[in-house]
Structure formats: C-alpha cells, structure tokens
Amino acid sequence: MRVVSRGAPGFDLRSLIGGVYLPALLFGIGQWMIIPAIPQFAEELGASVFLSGLIFAARGAGSMIGDVPSGLLTSRLGGRLTMTSGVVLTAATGVAMGLSAGPLVLATLTLANGVAFALWHVSRLAYMTETVPVEYRGRALSLIGGVTRVGFFAGPIIGGALGKAGGLETVFFAQAIVVGAAAILVATRLPRARAGDAGTPERHRVSLRSVLMAERRSLVVAGSVAIALVLIRHGRQFLIPVWGTSINLDPFQIGLIFGLASAIDMVMFYPVGMVMDRWGRKWVIVPSLLVLSASLALMPLAGSFGTFLLVGLLSGFGNGLGSGAVMTLGADLAPPDAAGEFLGLWRLVGDVGAVAAPAVVGGLAAVLTLGAAAASTGGIGLLGGAVMFLLVRETLTRAPPAGPRASPG
Numbered sequence: 001m002r003v004v005s006r007g008a009p010g011f012d013l014r015s016l017i018g019g020v021y022l023p024a025l026l027f028g029i030g031q032w033m034i035i036p037a038i039p040q041f042a043e044e045l046g047a048s049v050f051l052s053g054l055i056f057a058a059r060g061a062g063s064m065i066g067d068v069p070s071g072l073l074t075s076r077l078g079g080r081l082t083m084t085s086g087v088v089l090t091a092a093t094g095v096a097m098g099l100s101a102g103p104l105v106l107a108t109l110t111l112a113n114g115v116a117f118a119l120w121h122v123s124r125l126a127y128m129t130e131t132v133p134v135e136y137r138g139r140a141l142s143l144i145g146g147v148t149r150v151g152f153f154a155g156p157i158i159g160g161a162l163g164k165a166g167g168l169e170t171v172f173f174a175q176a177i178v179v180g181a182a183a184i185l186v187a188t189r190l191p192r193a194r195a196g197d198a199g200t201p202e203r204h205r206v207s208l209r210s211v212l213m214a215e216r217r218s219l220v221v222a223g224s225v226a227i228a229l230v231l232i233r234h235g236r237q238f239l240i241p242v243w244g245t246s247i248n249l250d251p252f253q254i255g256l257i258f259g260l261a262s263a264i265d266m267v268m269f270y271p272v273g274m275v276m277d278r279w280g281r282k283w284v285i286v287p288s289l290l291v292l293s294a295s296l297a298l299m300p301l302a303g304s305f306g307t308f309l310l311v312g313l314l315s316g317f318g319n320g321l322g323s324g325a326v327m328t329l330g331a332d333l334a335p336p337d338a339a340g341e342f343l344g345l346w347r348l349v350g351d352v353g354a355v356a357a358p359a360v361v362g363g364l365a366a367v368l369t370l371g372a373a374a375a376s377t378g379g380i381g382l383l384g385g386a387v388m389f390l391l392v393r394e395t396l397t398r399a400p401p402a403g404p405r406a407s408p409g
Contacts, residue, residue: 011133013140019190020124021230023182024144027120027149029086030178033159033171034094035059038110039167047103055107057355059394062114063121071344072208079127080190086120087183091176098172112289122347127342131191132200134396137331138276139349142324149323169288218333223349225285226326230353230383232292232299233322235361236315237376239299239370246370247303257309261316268320276328280394285325286385291318293381300371326350332395 038059042052074082089264092210100106107261124144132140159171244254272284295315302308330346359382360361 009400011136013132013136013143015191015266016140017186020128021143022189022296023083023087023185024124025147025150025183026178026396027090027156027186028148028364029092029158030090030175031117031181032152032155033162033178034113034175036156037105037163037168037171038097038161040163040224041100042106043173043232044168045100045106047106051103055110058107058110059114059117059339060351060355062111062116063118064114064348064355065111065352066118067122067348068113068208068341068344070119070341071340071347073119073340074123074126074344075338077341079123079130080192082123083120083127084183084187085192086116086118086123086313087179087186089116089119091179092170092177094176096241098169098176098358108195109132119349121387124326125347126334127190128296128327129334129339129343130336134332135277138281138324138328138396139273141331142269142273142276144327144400145324146266149262149266149269153259153266157408160302164345171350193209205216206338206341208341208345211338212345215333215335215342215345219345219349221387222329222333223346223396225289225384225388225392226329226346226350227353227356228380228387229285229289229322230350231291231357231360232377232381232384232385234354235359235380236292236296236319238358238361239296239374239377240312240315243299243302243370243374244308247308249305249308250369253305257305259310260309261312261319264313264316265320268317269323271323272323276325276396280396281329281332282394284321284323285329286389288322288325289385289388291315291321293378293385296317296374296378301373308373329395331405338352339382371408379386 039052039056042055043049045054070082070086073085077113079083087334090113093109093116097113100109125141128137128140128144161172162174165169240258241254244257249257275283290314295318298311298314299308302311328399330343330350333346334342361373361377364376368376
C-alpha cells in the first residue's frame with residue numbers, strides 16, 4: 001500500500017501539543033518510573049529472583065494481550081475515549097500496584113498495567129494516523145518517539161529518587177499522579193477527530209479476520225522489519241549493561257554510557273522526522289538497522305571504558321535514526337477503513353520483537369559466547385535492513401501537481 005501526499009492546508013503540529021505530546025511525555029515518565037521498580041518491589045513482597053523476573057515480564061505479556069482488543073475498541077469508540085481510558089486505567093493500576101499485598105497480586109496488576117499501555121499506544125497511533133496529514137506524519141510520530149525517549153531518560157532517575165526517599169510503593173503512587181495529569185490533558189485538549197475517523201458513526205465496520213487476510217503481506221513482510229528493529233533495540237538495552245559488567249565496568253560507568261547514548265538518541269527525532277517526510281521511510285529505517293547492527297558487531301571489540309563508550313554512542317545514533325519509524329511505517333500501511341484493527345495487529349507484531357529480544361540474546365549467549373550473541377543479534381538487524389530495502393515498497397510518494405490554483409472567488 002502506498003500513501004500519497006496531497007497537501008494539508010491549515011494543519012499545524014502545534015495543535016497536538018496539549019492533547020498528544022504533553023500526555024506522551026507524562027505517560028513516558030510515568031511508565032519508566034515504575035519499570036525499574038517492579039522487580040525490586042516484587043522482591044520486597046517476598047518474590048524470588050526468578051518470580052520477580054516473571055512479574056517484570058508480565059507487563060510485556062499484558063501489552064501483547066491488549067494489542068488487538070485495543071485496536072478493535074479504538075475503531076468502535078474513537079481515539080479520544082480510548083486514549084483517555086488507557087491513561088486512566090494506567091493510573092488506577094499504578095495505585096493498586098503500590099498497594100499490592102503479595103507477589104501474585106502485583107503480577108496480576110502488572111499484567112493489567114501492560115494492557116493499559118497497549119490501549120494507550122494503539123489508540124494514540126490510530127488517532128494520529130487518521131488526523132495527521134501524510135506529509136507531516138514522519139515529524140508527528142518521530143516527535144512522539146522523541147518525547148517518549150525523554151521519559152525513558154528521566155523516568156528512572158525520578159523513580160529512583162522517589163523510591164529512595166519514600167519507599168518503592170511511592171513510585172507507583174507518583175506514576176498515578178503523573179499519568180492522571182496526562183488523562184486530563186487528553187480528555188480536554190485533544191483536537192476532535194473528523195467525521196469518518198475511527199469510532200465515528202460514518203465509519204464502515206470491518207472484521208478483524210478480513211483485515212488480517214487483506215493485509216497479510218504487509219504484516220508478514222513489513223512486519224518482519226518491525227520485529228527486527230524492535231528486537232535489535234531491546235537486545236541493545238540488554239547487552240549494554242551485560243557487556244559492560246563482563247569487561248569490569250562499574251555501575252556508574254555503565255550508566256554514563258547508557259545516558260550519553262540516550263542523549264544522542266533524544267536529539268535526533270525531529271531531523272529524522274524531516275527526512276521521513278521529505279525523502280521517505282526507507283531513508284531512516286534501513287540506516288537505523290545498519291548502524292545498530294554495526295554497533296552490536298563492534299561490541300566484542302570493546303574492552304575498555306573508552307572503546308565501549310564509542311560503541312554505545314554509535315548504538316544511540318542508530319537508535320535515534322529510527323525514532324518513530326515503526327509507528328510511521330505502520331500508520332502508512334494501515335487501510336483507511338480499518339486503521340484501528342490493523343494497528344492493533346501491527347503493534348502485536350512489534351511486541352513479538354520486544355518480548356523475544358532477551359530470550360534470543362540470552363539463548364545465543366548460552367549456546368555461543370556473549371560476544372558472538374552480540375554479533376549474531378546484529379546479523380538480525382542486517383537481515384531486517386535487507387528486507388526493508390529489497391522487499392518493502394516506499395510508503396511515501398508525492399502526488400503530481402494538481403495544476404494552477406484557482407484565484408480566490
């Protein structure tokens with residue numbers, strides 16, 4: 001499927017600041033406040049290390065469970081109501097997680113928190129797909145990727161400080177407050193959807209099965225690219241601290257490498273969006289996969305803080321090149337009459353890469369070595385780049401000029 005740019009008179013990205021970008025920033029901070037705290041809080045409640053890992057993984061499982069239902073709900077209820085429901089449910093589960101009486105309760109609520117995240121993510125992407133004109137889509141979605149990265153950077157710092165000062169349960173209560181503020185912004189500042197958008201009466205209903213059959217090639221071929229990019233990103237997050245420990249770096253040095261890499265990542269979102277909107281999606285997805293793969297392939301050669309810092313910075317650059325790319329590609333491929341259903345399936349495909357990354361990297365390290373696992377994970381990225389370059393058609397094309405404009409009146 002190709003998306004054709006035809007112009008967007010009157011559209012301004014600034015109209016989305018209050019209803020989309022500020023909530024995305026608050027939501028990102030809130031989510032990344034609790035993610036590092038979940039396994040620690042589970043251990044405080046009496047869970048073993050193994051059980052703590054399962055509880056931590058429950059959030060990803062909840063996200064996968066919620067992806068497709070979130071797409072269906074978005075199509076039937078519309079972006080505003082579904083996005084608001086997602087952030088309200090996140091805030092409610094945050095409070096409940098802080099009040100958990102035992103590991104089993106925490107695991108159940110962590111699963112529900114993951115479902116709430118899927119509801120927010122899918123409905124937000126569907127809303128942006130149907131509201132933002134094509135020639136602004138790369139910038140609009142890369143900006144979401146950018147503010148989410150700010151949350152990834154700031155959230156753990158804020159959460160760590162709160163957990164140290166007031167106990168780990170305080171982190172979950174704080175998340176509820178931050179995400180609750182995001183819910184208020186979505187409910188009051190989100191621009192209204194146009195007639196015919198998801199959830200409006202004019203929209204023709206389609207079955208999930210028909211969407212799956214009609215879009216199976218996009219989900220398989222382009223979806224494999226999304227899996228590769230998400231997998232290599234999450235594999236990078238796993239490998240950086242593990243490799244740093246293996247070469248005897250202390251936690252401060254590892255954190256510094258991660259922080260500096262994240263800083264490079266964060267500042268790239270708008271230039272990347274401009275490239276996507278001017279030249280196309282391949283111009284950032286293929287380089288992102290190649291640079292990330294190169295950084296992982298070079299990781300076995302890093303034996304000191306200085307060399308590992310360079311590898312980490314390269315990986316941050318590669319990750320920044322893909323800011324918002326998976327969302328933009330999915331938005332381009334989504335059929336206009338079934339955006340919610342398709343994007344729920346698309347999100348599920350991406351979550352496969354996220355959930356599989358630790359198992360893939362860990363399994364390769366167990367069979368081979370840690371260095372070989374890093375290089376092999378980079379090979380997955382190269383394969384994804386080849387598929388994107390050779391088999392996925394560019395989803396942004398420019399319509400020819402429509403001719404001279406008529407004079408006013």
